Amino acid sequence: GQNIDQPTEMTATEGAIVQINCTYQTSGFNGLFWYQQHAGEAPTFLSYNVLDGLEEKGRFSSFLSRSKGYSYLLLKELQMKDSASYLCAVRDGDYKLSFGAGTTVTVRA
Amino acid sequence: DGGITQSPKYLFRKEGQNVTLSCEQNLNHDAMYWYRQDPGQGLRLIYYSQIVNDFQKGDIAEGYSVSREKKESFPLTVTSAQKNPTAFYLCASSPGTSGSDTQYFGPGTRLTVL
Numbered sequence: 001g002q003n004i005d006q007p008t009e010m011t012a013t014e015g016a017i018v019q020i021n022c023t024y025q026t027s028g029f030n031g032l033f034w035y036q037q038h039a040g041e042a043p044t045f046l047s048y049n050v051l052d053g054l055e056e057k058g059r060f061s062s063f064l065s066r067s068k069g070y071s072y073l074l075l076k077e078l079q080m081k082d083s084a085s086y087l088c089a090v091r092d093g094d095y096k097l098s099f100g101a102g103t104t105v106t107v108r109a
Numbered sequence: 110d111g112g113i114t115q116s117p118k119y120l121f122r123k124e125g126q127n128v129t130l131s132c133e134q135n136l137n138h139d140a141m142y143w144y145r146q147d148p149g150q151g152l153r154l155i156y157y158s159q160i161v162n163d164f165q166k167g168d169i170a171e172g173y174s175v176s177r178e179k180k181e182s183f184p185l186t187v188t189s190a191q192k193n194p195t196a197f198y199l200c201a202s203s204p205g206t207s208g209s210d211t212q213y214f215g216p217g218t219r220l221t222v223l
Binding site for chain 1: 144213216
């Protein structure tokens with residue numbers, strides 16, 4: 001089976017930076033996705049990594065190391081609206097997505 | 110507006126009844142998916158379809174059934190054989206199933222079985 005681990009909860013202050021780590025062990029690898037999900041709503045796509053390195057998109061960046069089975073999502077200049085759950089998902093060798101349980105980020109004033 | 114619609118947002122059913130959740134997309138996507146989300150757990154794949162008139166079981170297909178008669182529609186039936194049907198159900202679609210094809214999600218249906 002697939003194994004995707006990420007921390008359950010993180011808390012940070014408005015304007016700060018938070019890094020959400022994700023480690024994975026999957027049968028095959030065809031890309032890693034990060035989604036944001038506000039409570040009771042659908043996940044929305046944030047980023048996609050398939051090659052090693054950093055992908056930057058505004059205040060959000062995502063990093064991938066395939067050899068280490070590791071990714072992180074970096075949220076800069078945190079805003080109250082960033083309070084949400086962040087889901088790490090890996091596309092395996094069969095091109096199916098497997099999701100981690102999600103990291104709930106709470107931004108405090 | 111292009112997107113994925115699921116209805117209803119909240120659904121209540123009595124134990125032992127079958128219930129069908131709708132999912133429609135007008136994104137012209139080939140692939141569609143059904144996931145279940147429970148508190149403290151990741152999304153788990155129930156069924157997926159890569160093309161019309163074809164679908165495959167996901168990781169937790171027991172007690173569920175689907176059909177894909179039209180490209181735009183992928184309804185999910187939760188049968189009375191599903192032991193713990195109360196959950197948040199999410200439908201998604203993607204252009205295809207290659208590596209970079211992103212899955213986009215509908216707003217979800219919260220099913221409560223009484």
